[in-house]
Amino acid sequence: MDGRAGLAATPGALPYYVAFSQLLGLTVVATTGAWLGLYRGGIAWEGALQFNVHPLCVVIGLIFLQGDALLVYRVFRNEAKRTTKVLHGLLHVFALVIALVGVVAVFDYHRKKGYADLYSLHSWCGLLVLVLYFAQWLVGLSFFLFPGASFSLRSRYRPQHVFFGAAIFLLSVGTALLGLKEALLFKLGAKYSMFEAEGVLANVLGLLLVGFGVTVLYILTRSDWKRPPQAEEQALSMDFKTLTEGDSPGSQ
Template identity: 45%
Template sequence: MDPYHKEDVPSSLCFFTSLVLVVQGLGLLSVILVSVWMGNYLGGFAWSEDPDRQFNYHPVFMVIGMIFLYSDSILAYRVFRNVNKLYVKILHASLHVGALIFAAVGLKAVFDFHNAKSIPNLYSLHSWIGLSTVILFGLQWVCGFVAFLFPKLSYGLRTRYMSQHVFWGLTILAMAVGAALTGIMEKAWFMNFAKDSKFKYSALPSEGVVINCLGVSIIVMAIIVFYLVTRPEYKRPRGPEEEEHIQLSNN
């Protein structure tokens, strides 16, 4: 029997598929909610000609990149469990690149906004967590590319590194969620106490509902991703290369 193509499918695979679809729904919902918040309530989008609206790209792009695309990249190996592993590696790395591009543009937007308004950079807890997350994300991508794609480490070294790669992948996702939540609350706090602001968070206006639903969507999405990645029954079946190395090591 070919263990790569005919391994028994987990009995709970339907539940797995349902949860993956929920993740996609929550990811899209998060992107829609943050876009509505920035586009409808905070004036829409522009670039350097309007720093206030340039800032609005920051939360949208960070949610797209560091929450939605990153979550999908983490799930790629389990979703495409029977697809050629090289193709999944390329997809995994490509989603990482897409997330990194969105994050880079999002960071530029917020730095440009701060500089145009003479606001200090990197003073808040949100900024410390956020920048640390993006830096670790970039390092994780480089290490993963070298270890698993090119020049590619030996099978033994890849096997030993894999647990570290998974650990740091989930850690970075947790940090991204923390950065998103602190950023959401920081923006709501500034709006609530800004001079002449009509936004009163304690009154729970429609904008406040959007803000809260955005945060809840991100949290629930991350919880499901953690669950799917840590459940052994959803792990990708061993391919021919892994089976061959196991057999050789047992001889």
């Protein structure tokens, strides 16, 4: 990484990193589709292929769309804050709805086959992700989209929201890796150690998932790429500061 370009005041490199993250994210989705199509017989809501709806939907929802929702404030730097917020919230809704289709698919498949539910580490982590994701969305909505919360309250909650957003995203990536591994070991068993084509493709998919997670986290955490406060927000924040001597909400 070029340290000089990295610390320049203008985020000239940001669009390239964002483009790279999108390329990686789409490759993750395409590779998941290729894996399911080439080695698992494709996708259908009925019969044995219903299981395959699960990995595809959770990868689209909880990996690609969730990751993109986190990047909204870095990408739309000059839009009105409210527009960006609505986009951020909506992307998370899409992500959750698509993920829920995937979750319903696997429970329905297990029910029809008479398999046990929620016994594996993958399922425990997945459940934790869903509960935290929904809670974070509700709390975020009530703090940032409804006008009730004060500037001071928002500014105190914002870093927690950002941290837990990143943590839930990373836990989603980890959960996907566990699920991928589970699907491989259940089907391939000892053949996994013979470098079967499916195993190698799935390992590559795992590394792509890690790469997407790291890239999104990098864009999200780089301090000189944070969204600058806009004139309207600065004015409001100054007003508020004068009135209450509380801390200003700043930008995230």
